[in-house]
Amino acid sequence: MAVKEGIRREDRDIVDEIISRMHSYETSLGRFVDREEEVKNIAAGENIVEGGRITVLYGPKGCGKSTLFSALRYSLAELEREGFESGYELVYVSAKPRVSWDVSSAYSSTDLWGLLAEAVSSLGGSLDQSGVVKGLVDAAKLIAILIDRIARKFEKGKNILIVLDEARASGRESLGAFRDWLEVSANEIVEDNRVYSRRRGSIAVIALTSDALVEEIMDEVNDKVNWAFMWNLSRIASEELVNQIGLHYRVARELGIGYEESGELLWRLAGGNPRALERIWKRGLKRWLEGRVLTRLSKFVEKMQKTFGERLWEELWSAASNIDDADIDLKTVMLKRNIAIYIAAADKISEIPSEPWIGREYAFQIPAYYHALKAMARKRSRRISPEDVVREAMA
Numbered sequence: 392m393a394v395k396e397g398i399r400r401e402d403r404d405i406v407d408e409i410i411s412r413m414h415s416y417e418t419s420l421g422r423f424v425d426r427e428e429e430v431k432n433i434a435a436g437e438n439i440v441e442g443g444r445i446t447v448l449y450g451p452k453g454c455g456k457s458t459l460f461s462a463l464r465y466s467l468a469e470l471e472r473e474g475f476e477s478g479y480e481l482v483y484v485s486a487k488p489r490v491s492w493d494v495s496s497a498y499s500s501t502d503l504w505g506l507l508a509e510a511v512s513s514l515g516g517s518l519d520q521s522g523v524v525k526g527l528v529d530a531a532k533l534i535a536i537l538i539d540r541i542a543r544k545f546e547k548g549k550n551i552l553i554v555l556d557e558a559r560a561s562g563r564e565s566l567g568a569f570r571d572w573l574e575v576s577a578n579e580i581v582e583d584n585r586v587y588s589r590r591r592g593s594i595a596v597i598a599l600t601s602d603a604l605v606e607e608i609m610d611e612v613n614d615k616v617n618w619a620f621m622w623n624l625s626r627i628a629s630e631e632l633v634n635q636i637g638l639h640y641r642v643a644r645e646l647g648i649g650y651e652e653s654g655e656l657l658w659r660l661a662g663g664n665p666r667a668l669e670r671i672w673k674r675g676l677k678r679w680l681e682g683r684v685l686t687r688l689s690k691f692v693e694k695m696q697k698t699f700g701e702r703l704w705e706e707l708w709s710a711a712s713n714i715d716d717a718d719i720d721l722k723t724v725m726l727k728r729n730i731a732i733y734i735a736a737a738d739k740i741s742e743i744p745s746e747p748w749i750g751r752e753y754a755f756q757i758p759a760y761y762h763a764l765k766a767m768a769r770k771r772s773r774r775i776s777p778e779d780v781v782r783e784a785m786a
């Protein structure tokens with residue numbers, strides 16, 4: 392999809408049309424906000440999503456990857472309904488979150504629906520009207536078959552983006568399976584794209600993952616795939632979302648503080664992570680801190696206690712103060728547990744703000760971890776309260 396010498400005028404107009412429709416997409420937090428930059432980078436950025444290539448798009452858990460592609464799909468469907476020829480097609484395939492590669496749902500435009508349904512049934516499954524896949528269908532195989540059929544049977548020449556959501560890379564086994572899939576598919580896509588390019592089409596694949604462990608396979612498969620990195624919402628977009636659902640009022644009431652202060656606090660704890668905002672909205676700030684942040688961190692610190700013994704609190708303090716310089720064992724476990732994420736060495740499709748919880752190479756996925764870790768190190772105890780975290784964040 393990338394146009395090497397920069398984006399042509401008509402492409403830019405199309406991308407603007409696509410973006411404008413995205414903002415009427417409804418999420419569980421109201422209107423879809425922001426992400427112009429990301430869409431521009433995905434649709435036309437150099438080396439980000441290219442025909443004949445696989446791109447692994449990774450970013451913090453809950454930063455909005457799935458929602459971005461849902462909004463994009465919605466927008467393309469709206470344009471199709473209006474009779475606007477965008478030239479883009481999006482096929483969305485989601486694996487089941489808890490099983491590595493079984494497909495749970497698959498969608499596409501009406502143009503490609505027939506091929507998609509055929510591919511699903513050739514693997515023994517069935518696809519219902521709303522895109523739910525019944526039966527055990529392997530996502531890797533489905534994508535391979537689909538790409539092959541598009542390359543050989545689909546008459547129209549379009550820019551086709553195939554999205555594989557929920558690509559799992561959370562443990563040794565799924566990380567290995569993911570790497571194998573990347574290596575095999577990278578070669579197949581080059582070939583299928585070449586065939587399809589005779590009909591002036593292009594096929595790109597983008598695999599979404601939240602698992603920070605993918606960093607480990609970057610070097611091994613580096614030149615075969617593109618690596619792209621997406622971050623949480625910008626401060627402005629995060630505030631827009633907070634305002635949209637009145638979350639600052641709710642938090643102000645819960646903590647007995649002013650609206651301005653609660654707005655600031657939300658940024659310092661959620662850092663623009665929409666899923667964190669959603670959970671705070673549903674459960675309240677303290678319950679979110681207790682249930683999602685402190686429980687996870689406490690288990691992590693307990694594990695680290697065995698490694699570091701007496702040195703633990705110093706190591707944690709220095710990791711929180713400068714995550715880039717944290718002890719390597721500490722960093723590895725923080726990545727494995729999705730507390731931290733590697734942010735260097737990938738094309739960034741989002742702007743990354745400069746904040747103390749974000750280093751040059753590594754960052755805390757959400758700042759609540761950063762503040763809570765500091766509060767624990769300060770107290771030299773993993774038993775801290777949500778109030779301790781709030782105090783640390785507002786200091």
Ligand SMILES: Nc1ncnc2c1ncn2[C@@H]1O[C@H](COP(=O)(O)OP(=O)(O)O)[C@@H](O)[C@H]1O
Pocket residue numbers: 418419420421422423424425426451452453454455456457458459601632665666669
């Ligand atoms: N740009 C956005 N505008 C509004 N809400 C969003 C946006 N991005 C994400 N969300 C909300 O945040 C939640 C988490 O996002 P999701 O896409 O599931 O994250 P990821 O796939 O990166 O883990 C979604 O349920 C959605 O309601």
Ligand SMILES: [Mg+2]
Pocket residue numbers: 456457458556557
């Ligand atoms: Mg997701």
